Amino acid sequence: MTLAYRPTGAFAESLDPRAKLGFQAAFAVAAFAHTTPRGLAVLTVVAALALAAARTSPTWVVSEFRLALPFLVGSPLLAGFALGPPWFVPGDAVAPLLASYRVLLVLAVGAAYVRTTPARDSRAAVQHLVPGRPGQFLGMGIAFVFRFLPVLQADLRSIRSAMAARLGDERPLRERMQLVATAGLARAFERADRFALALRARCFAWNPTLPPLSVGVRDVPVLAGTAALVAWSLA
Structure with a gap:
């Protein structure tokens, strides 16, 4: 998980x-x-x-x-x-x-x-607590992190599993760290490019309709x- x-x-x-x-x-x-x-x-x-x-x-x-x-x-x-x-x-x-x-x-x-x-609720909470464009910017950033971080974690796990399947876990620790870091950064940049393209394709809005909040x-x-x-x- x-x-x-x-x-x-x-x-x-x-x-x-x-x-x-x-x-x-x-x-x-x-x-x-x-x-x-x-x-x-x-x-x-x-x-x-x-x-x-x-x-x-x-x-x-x-x-x-x-x-x-x-x-x-x-x-x-x-x-x-x-x-x-x-x-x-x-x-x-x-x-x-x-x-x-x-x-x-x-x-x-x-x-x-x-x-x-949910990420949408976190964004709504931040934008309720911080008014104006700063709140929209913070809420957007939090929502992106909550959605993007699990994907990066899954990528790192898949990279490590692929290395282990190829006996990469027998390499020296420094070499393993270098390989995981290099592959992880390359995958992160690739994900970021695809993410930006998806936002443009979906006409990303700064002020979308957020879920209602009530105490x-x-x-x-x-x-x-x-x-x-x-x-x-x-x-």
């Missing part, structure tokens, strides 16, 4: 996208305001509730962001590394470790939003959680 909208009947799918965007922003602010183990423990519970509402597995989130894991894991290891005995200082690695875990929690909540929100009773818990996170961040 890719990081894209997948209708599963989850509770989060029926929520207003503006409420979900506000919750994401409040969660990110709270994550950067409370960096202690106790604060991150509270945020872990909140992130778990968000994933449950989106019917998204934490294991899937870790797998989807596996390319970022070396940076998240490597940062604490590098911070704790010493050039002499004892070679590794655990105390120096604590702060980077908490920061990496904080980033992973923010990514998890973001993944829950993407899995439960309902189901959004009340999300709005209350957003307010609580903001108040907690300011406390």
Whole structure:
């Protein structure tokens, strides 16, 4: 599976996208305001509730962001590394470790939003929140990213599968990375050209008819959680 909208009947799918965007922003602010183990423990519970509402597995989130894991894991290891005995200082690695875990929690909540929100709804939410041409430009960009990113991910997986079928996984790591990057960039540029042609063929409009948005009773818990996170961040 890719990081894209997948209708599963989850509770989060029926929520207003503006409420979900506000919750994401409040969660990110709270994550950067409370960096202690106790604060991150509270945020872990909140992130778990968000994933449950989106019917998204934490294991899937870790797998989807596996390319970022070396940076998240490597940062604490590098911070704790010493050039002499004892070679590794655990105390120096604590702060980077908490920061990496904080980033992973923010990514998890973001993944829950993407899995439960169609690209058109995200564009409508942004254009409702940001008026005028800037909102149209931002909404258009978000919609394009949400539609284009899963395609690029699928292309990279197909490239890696083709390499493995030809015993390319036995090549040195540097050579494999070069081949995947080169083929991936070539496929991305090809996709971009076809995408631009498709937009022109369909008479792309800056201000299309967007789906109606309305805040309902189901959004009340999300709005209350957003307010609580903001108040907690300011406390």
